[in-house]
Structures are given as structure tokens and as C-alpha cells.
Amino acid sequence: MVISFKHNDKTYLNYNIESDEFATLAIPDAEKLLIVKNAKTDIVRKDRNDLLAQTDWTQMPDAPLATEKKTEFAEYRQALRDITNNLDNPNEVTWPTPPTL
Template sequence: MNDLELSVPSPDEVKLLEWAAVRTRRNQLLAGTDYTQTADSALAEAQRAEVAVYRQALRDIPESGPDPFTIAWPEKPEFLK
């Protein structure tokens, strides 16, 4: 028999892991809109500005609250859906 013990993560460890998942998702969403901020983007200036606001809201997420399980994700601009 194997004497391998499995440990249950503490609530603080679970919270840290969830914050890491939140940051990973945030980074994926940012990367998915990187093309919109280039000088040769096909978006109109107003659309580019709208995406810039969305991207800033994404960047603010890790500092937006004490609980990683209740993140209010910003809404992606309709023209990007």
C-alpha cells in the first residue's frame, strides 16, 4: 500500500489559487483584444476608445475586491462579440 497523504488546501490557499485563475482569465481576455489597439486596426476611433475602457476595466480586476469568487467581469463591447 502507498502511504501517500493528500492534503486539503486551506481556505487561504484556495483563495490564492482562484485569484491566479482570475488573473489568467483576465490576461486571456486582454490578449484577445490586443489587435484593437494597434495603429492599423480597422476599428473606428470611437470603437477603439470603447475597447480601451473595457481593457482598463479588465486590468483593474485583481484590485477590484476582496473575493475572487464574486468578480464582476466587464461586458465586452457588442461589436467584438
């Protein structure tokens, strides 16, 4: 049995379970760069999601925050969500500053 590892419907690596061997297929340089960029963007997305999760409580109706603070956190959370829109270089992310408590 062979397991194929694909990206954008193109196979780049085959693994033969019976022989325990990998077969690497040729990957064009432009495709390599895209694969790396997508992987780094996934890391940025994970980090962003972690930051959102840390501030979920601020948007609950019974959160012990003034309306002004809730609004600041809502704006911060929106800025976090917007990070991956038009992210050209995942190595150069400008993270928004969280509000102070």
C-alpha cells in the same frame, strides 16, 4: 530525496521520491482558506489575461476600428486589468461587458 511543497515559506506537503510517499503537514484553517483564495484569484487572473489577449488587436495602430471603438476597447481593457485590484471574493467577479463590433 524529498520535495517540499510550500506556500508563503511554510511547508505543507513533503514527497519522498525514493519511497513514493507523501507526508501532509498540519495546515491551519485560515491558511487553507488563503491558499484556496489565492488559487482562485490565479484562475481569475488567467481568465482576465485571456480576455485581454482576445482584444489586443483592437489597440494596434492599423486596427480597422473607428477612434470611438478603439477608445471603448481601451476602457474595457483597463476595466479587465482593474479586476484583480481589491478582489475580495474570487467567486464573485463582475466582468465588464465587452464593446460590440
